[in-house]
Amino acid sequence: MNLMSAGHIMALAHQTWRELLRERLVSGAMLASVVILLIAIPLGGLSLGQDGRILADLGFASLEVTSVLLVIVAGAQMLPREWERRTSFLVLSKPVSRTSFLLGKAFGLLAMGTLLVAVQAVILLFLLALRGLEVWPLLGQLPLVLLQTMVAASLAVGFSAFASTPVTLLATLALYVTGHNLDSLQGLAAQLPWPSKTLLAVIGHILPDFSLLDLKNRIIHGQSLTPGLALAAVTHGVSWCVLALSTGILAFHRREA
């Protein structure tokens, strides 16, 4: 039995990419994110003085939040909408496995996330270069922003295989926000009595650690990104992508028309 086909995945990824590109929500959000960068950097420069590092910090934060939010919103709608509009019936009536279907949709979204990050990064780096900041050392942060976007997209697609759009949105956003604040969560756990302490500590260990993928302060402030740190971030991010998509595939196999 044909469980997965590269041809099907490519065809579905291409279709998803084209659908997202033609969608007003995505094109509007992309335009808005560019406008935010174009306004935020010069204005930030005026209010914050000439500290380029703060501007870089602000720019990367804006880039990251916009990209992550957009893939979460688009990803949360993706599979429920296919099911609601019954377009999934058409695709699954062809020799396409459910694994290929979900991966095709996910890869289309990941490609869109990559485009979002790339477009914003070119504009951000151009603006920072205009302000006299050396941009080459900052490039190291881009793969990590991309990885965060991919983890968020995979979580959204994984959840949307079995949950509704609002539940997927809430769950993915909650994981993203909590994942950036695991240190605070562990700190809070330490102050609580048992069993809340243990429960919170366990939760803190099993959630995706987005702060591990957020090394912009380190990079912007000139500290080196060691191979060990980079490897840990990539391993953590890729593992979460695989885990989220695998869970989604398992759930999607159980769904019926």
Next chain:
Amino acid sequence: MPAGEQAIVSELVLEASGLSKTYAAQIGQPARQALVGLDLVIQPGETFGLLGPNGAGKTTSQKLFLGLARPTRGTIRVFGQSPENPDVRNRIGYLPENPYFYQHLTGEEFLRFCGGLFNLPRHLVEARTDQLLAQVRMQEARKVQLKKYSKGMLQRVGIAQALINDPELVLLDEPMSGLDPVGRHEFRELILDLKRQGKTIFFNSHILSDVSEICDRVGILVEGRLAAQAAVDDLKRQGRELETLFMETVRAPKAVAATA
């Protein structure tokens, strides 16, 4: 086995045995029996029409044949295999009841996309896209997005996508619904043409005159049960109208109707 014998032992296109489907209860909705103990065999080259009132289980049957839903009880074999095996669906073309397609694609993009899902070579997809768009008279609208198509145009492009892989079995769910008389006539001619090509056709319909004209055999589903089956030629020989059989069957759902 000698070649002669091999030709005689032809593969059944579709075989359902004791097929039942119950949709589980959901919040505010009780469990629903959509199909009860369906036994059905479709031979190669046959045109079978499944009739029945709304909610009789016609669409559910097609979903089960395609592996889109799983039976609660019973078995289905399509070309001798489980419909959940994606490879089986290489030999099937399907037109859903209401054309739910990707609205942002143009007609030709949509056909290319569907061709890609069969892993057909690019040149073949291009050739079949041109041929099918001509066959369903949609060349002029080929570069128009599907969201701008009328119901009839969607139905035409829908049948084109169902034929992109040159299928042996064509499943059509209410193919004539929403079409004007001209559209219905053209669609009927198209199905008759497929029949002449030796395709096996299984279609659900409400429109008895079309079914009577096109089909070799009909089945009538009532409340999920196959209440009657008849060969159209036998009905004609007996001087019985399909409409009469249909009305008698629908009005006496619990009775086991005679097979003509």
